[in-house]
Amino acid sequence: MLEYVKTILQKVSFNAYLFERELKKGMRYLMPTELEEFKDWCYATFGMSHQPILNRYFRPAY
Structure with a gap:
């Protein structure tokens, strides 16, 4: 599933x-x-x- 999600993100990366x-x-x-x-x-x-x-979804762990 990880590879599928990566592929989708690459295809839609032109639009925020x-x-x-x-x-x-x-x-x-x-x-x-x-x-x-x-x-x-x-x-x-x-x-x-x-x-x-990315910062909204991946909060840094302190």
Whole structure:
């Protein structure tokens, strides 16, 4: 499922609204063990273009 969610995000990354919607949906489908890898991938891939959205969904652990 992780690879599927990654593929969808890459396809909708041109639009911030679609990106946020698909990110939220994708996180529901992932196993808790996959979320950390997914977070790292999201920041590496979309950190420059969608960082405010990513920060809303991946709060830093203090």
